[in-house]
Amino acid sequence: MTNTMIKEKNDLKEKIEEQSNFKTSIVYDTQNLSLWYGQDKALKDINLSIYENEVTAIIGPSGCGKSTYLKTLNRMVELVPTVRTEGSILYRDQNIFDKNYPVEELRTHVGMVFQKPNVFPKSIWENVAYGPKIQGIKDKKELNQIVEKSLKGAAIWEEVKDRIHENAFGLSGGQQQRLCIARCLAIEPDVILMDEPTSALDPISTLKVEELIHNLKKEFSIIIVTHNMQQAARVSDRTAFFLSGEVVEYSDTNKLFSTPKDKRTEDYITGRFG
Amino acid sequence: MRHKFEEDLKTLQELIIELAEKTKKAVIKSMDAFRAEDIEKALEVIDEDDRINKLEEEINELIVVIITRQQPVAVDLRRNLTAIKISHDLERVADYAVNIAKSTIRIRDRQENLPLENIEKMHELGIDMLSRAVDAYRSEDLHAAKEIAEIDDQVDDLYGETVKFLMNSIADSPDHVTNLMQMAFICRYLERIADYATNIAENIYYLVKGKHYFLNQ
Numbered sequence: 001m002t003n004t005m006i007k008e009k010n011d012l013k014e015k016i017e018e019q020s021n022f023k024t025s026i027v028y029d030t031q032n033l034s035l036w037y038g039q040d041k042a043l044k045d046i047n048l049s050i051y052e053n054e055v056t057a058i059i060g061p062s063g064c065g066k067s068t069y070l071k072t073l074n075r076m077v078e079l080v081p082t083v084r085t086e087g088s089i090l091y092r093d094q095n096i097f098d099k100n101y102p103v104e105e106l107r108t109h110v111g112m113v114f115q116k117p118n119v120f121p122k123s124i125w126e127n128v129a130y131g132p133k134i135q136g137i138k139d140k141k142e143l144n145q146i147v148e149k150s151l152k153g154a155a156i157w158e159e160v161k162d163r164i165h166e167n168a169f170g171l172s173g174g175q176q177q178r179l180c181i182a183r184c185l186a187i188e189p190d191v192i193l194m195d196e197p198t199s200a201l202d203p204i205s206t207l208k209v210e211e212l213i214h215n216l217k218k219e220f221s222i223i224i225v226t227h228n229m230q231q232a233a234r235v236s237d238r239t240a241f242f243l244s245g246e247v248v249e250y251s252d253t254n255k256l257f258s259t260p261k262d263k264r265t266e267d268y269i270t271g272r273f274g
Numbered sequence: 275m276r277h278k279f280e281e282d283l284k285t286l287q288e289l290i291i292e293l294a295e296k297t298k299k300a301v302i303k304s305m306d307a308f309r310a311e312d313i314e315k316a317l318e319v320i321d322e323d324d325r326i327n328k329l330e331e332e333i334n335e336l337i338v339v340i341i342t343r344q345q346p347v348a349v350d351l352r353r354n355l356t357a358i359k360i361s362h363d364l365e366r367v368a369d370y371a372v373n374i375a376k377s378t379i380r381i382r383d384r385q386e387n388l389p390l391e392n393i394e395k396m397h398e399l400g401i402d403m404l405s406r407a408v409d410a411y412r413s414e415d416l417h418a419a420k421e422i423a424e425i426d427d428q429v430d431d432l433y434g435e436t437v438k439f440l441m442n443s444i445a446d447s448p449d450h451v452t453n454l455m456q457m458a459f460i461c462r463y464l465e466r467i468a469d470y471a472t473n474i475a476e477n478i479y480y481l482v483k484g485k486h487y488f489l490n491q
Contacts, residue, residue: 270349
């Protein structure tokens with residue numbers, strides 16, 4: 001084998017390794033994160049890695065800190081004035097708590113979908129084009145393309161394409177939630193945070209959103225907070241169980257729901273809690 | 275706490291234990307019939323099998339309802355899965371009791387020098403295994419489950435020895451081939467009953483540990 005061939009072989013090997021690393025690379029790495037609301041410690045020494053192109057579910061009883069954790073990932077939690085944090089969250093290897101970290105930029109990479117669909121009182125088109133417009137895109141043709149692509153990505157295009165300029169309030173709850181997801185996709189995020197995205201939806205709309213989540217993970221990394229354990233079991237690759245501000249167990253979803261390691265996890269998922 | 279769910283799981287366990295007791299009684303009765311050459315009793319065993327089949331159906335229906343309504347996970351899901359398997363195993367054991375009864379009817383004019391002692395011993399061990407399986411299931415006791423598998427080795431040895439004896443007897447006295455074949459069948463049924471008791475022990479392991487173990491290897 002010539003030297004060139006050996007080099008080529010090694011390069012290829014490195015490339016393959018790089019790609020396989022890429023597949024399981026970490027998007028968010030939370031290290032020793034604690035968070036206080038005033039005197040109350042809401043998160044206690046959280047260590048959690050969120051992986052690329054996976055759906056990560058966060059489950060736990062009310063007040064366990066799961067929504068707080070989610071809102072910390074885009075630093076939205078800082079809207080509460082008394083919040084104080086310790087530890088770090090690395091997003092793509094950079095600590096989002098660093099003084100000079102550009103929060104606005106973080107939020108263009110990390111979209112969020114809330115419990116209740118929060119569509120703007122504008123047309124469907126305006127709702128989706130809103131983010132890209134703020135980002136400075138003015139070209140109508142380009143905006144039209146983004147709107148269509150995003151609505152298709154959110155599996156709602158077929159339902160709304162003929163009334164794209166009508167007010168978004170005319171849509172059903174399930175459609176509004178998928179519109180919110182489309183709005184999220186329009187800014188081409190890296191990560192999508194979902195805070196109980198189907199708790200206000202009927203079972204059919206819930207299934208549509210779950211199906212959507214399943215498809216979206218090919219392009220995005222998704223973190224979903226849910227009260228519905230069956231939903232966590234259905235949609236996620238990994239599940240973290242939060243209790244009183246701590247991560248009790250974090251593992252492969254199949255494992256967590258079939259043979260949990262911690263007694264508290266078993267008690268929670270089997271409904272024997274308290 | 276999920277009281278209705280807990281109640282359902284308790285009912286399920288009770289039904290499995292009831293099925294196990296009925297099955298055990300069927301095996302004992304079939305061997306009583308065999309021992310006493312009592313055709314009436316053998317017919318009763320065949321007749322009563324229907325009740326055991328119905329009980330297995332009832333258990334399966336309850337499991338369908340529990341899974342549909344309660345959507346169990348983790349150990350609760352395994353409780354239901356193992357209940358399906360154990361009830362099926364028990365129903366098969368009861369079928370072997372029926373087979374023993376049928377063989378009893380077919381055996382006529384017994385000759386001397388039959389390996390009855392070995393057959394009785396296999397029966398005794400099999401019943402012991404079934405009793406232990408019920409206890410281990412009730413208490414989810416892995417130690418007790420492990421002991422069942424150990425007894426199975428004794429049954430296997432007895433089976434090998436007895437069948438060999440019967441095959442030699444067929445060669446020596448071809449006139450008695452029907453009786454000797456039926457005896458060999460009965461040995462086979464008793465050996466299978468012991469295997470099913472071991473399966474139940476394996477299922478108890480799965481229930482508790484969430485992993486499959488093969489105990490008779």
